[in-house]
Amino acid sequence: MEQPDDVFNWDNGMAPDCEVEGGVATPVSTEGLRGKLTPDAPLAKLVWFKTGGNADWMFEPEDLDDLRLFLERLEGELPVMALGLGSNMIVRDGGVPGVVIKLGKPFAKVSVDGQVVTCGGGAHGILVASAARDAGVAGLEFMRGIPGTVGGFVRMNGGAYGREVSDCLIDCQVILPDGALVTLPAADLQYTYRHSALPDGAVVVSARFEGTPGDPEAIGAEMDRIADAREASQPLRTKTGGSTFKNPPGMKAWELVDKAGCRGLTMGGAQVSEKHTNFLINTGTATSADIEGLGEEVRRRVYENSGVMLEWEIQRVGRP
Incomplete structure (x- = not known):
């Protein structure tokens, strides 16, 4: 830029x-x-x-x-x-x-009315899922498995474990770069896989999600299952950025990366995770250029090996 x-x-x-x-x-x-x-x-x-x-x-x-x-x-x-x-x-x-x-604490509140969960744009996924559980609202358990806030979920159509935001979003309140406050129904966001039509510079300040009636104990058990699955399969206790590449249709990004021989591949202080090959990690000395450069090298090797050009899922922002 x-x-x-x-x-x-x-x-x-x-x-x-x-x-x-x-x-x-x-x-x-x-x-x-x-x-x-x-x-x-x-x-x-x-x-x-x-x-x-x-x-x-x-x-x-x-x-x-x-x-x-x-x-x-x-x-x-x-x-x-x-x-x-x-x-x-x-x-x-x-x-x-x-x-x-x-967005800080003033934008992190969550309330429940019937099967509708209203969240501030700064609310963490685990808080949303927990509030829904306590109110007996099912269908939002997947947010327990997304490390982020509602604003990011809405913009990126965040998802995990078989569900995504487009499955349950009613609408969101957004402040546009000129300060105008608008309410956008889910249909206006034109959701696709990890993408929305939300305008650049728009700030999601709140969102409403709709679930279904459920048993809090069963909802909690599903949240625990998701948490355990993440812990077992992902390098959660490292400096990482979550899933690096989008899954191509009918394929798994991590399998393509693994088959291209990239497990453990390094560049400077950046490394492809040994535990989950769709995660890049900062081993302690990486620059952002190391991490992005490693990602581009992985994309090149995957393309050479399989003919598939992986798309970035992680946002890359700012000046090189």
Whole structure:
């Protein structure tokens, strides 16, 4: 991606209508904002790979109104990216241009009314599944197996163990880059495998899911089964990013990677997991360039071996 000065035509490193506070040019007036706006914000500590550069800006809104006000003032002048748990993401070493929106506790609430579960965009999958279990709502157990937040699930049509978001989403509330708050029914997102038509820069602030009546004990048992299966098959206690490549139709990505001889393959400090070959791991010294480069090498070898070009499932964001 291009440098911010090229994209936004800033003069002297300052965006239109910016303020200068403590020698740092802010992209918008901060008057009335209650959230935290941080320049040159480190992102490596916020993503599972523990690699990558900084965000030009990070905004942590106090609540929905605070986020709307901030985005209205941006007026679409800067790119916006929402960040959840950072579990399915490579932040490139050059950092992320524009503004990263980090949704905190005010966006992590979950409530249940009948068979409808309403969740904030920052709610963790395990919290959603647990709230549904406690209320006797079945069909959301699969969220126990997705390490992320509702906002990421909705954008990527997250799924695991036979179900995905498109199976149960009713609608979602989204703030567009200009600050407009809209409600999008599931049909408008045009879901396909690990993809939606959600506009770039849109921030999912809440979503509603519909389940079916179920027995809390049986629901809990299924959640435990999912948790045990993840623990047994995935390198959960490493610096990883989750499933790296999408499963091609009728195939398993991990099998294609394994057959191409890539199990344990390394590049710099990055390695293809010995435990599950559709996971890349940071052995401790990897850069994001190591991880992405290893992924591209795996794709090349798989194509040479099988004629299948794997597609990335992990998001890769920022400047190289």
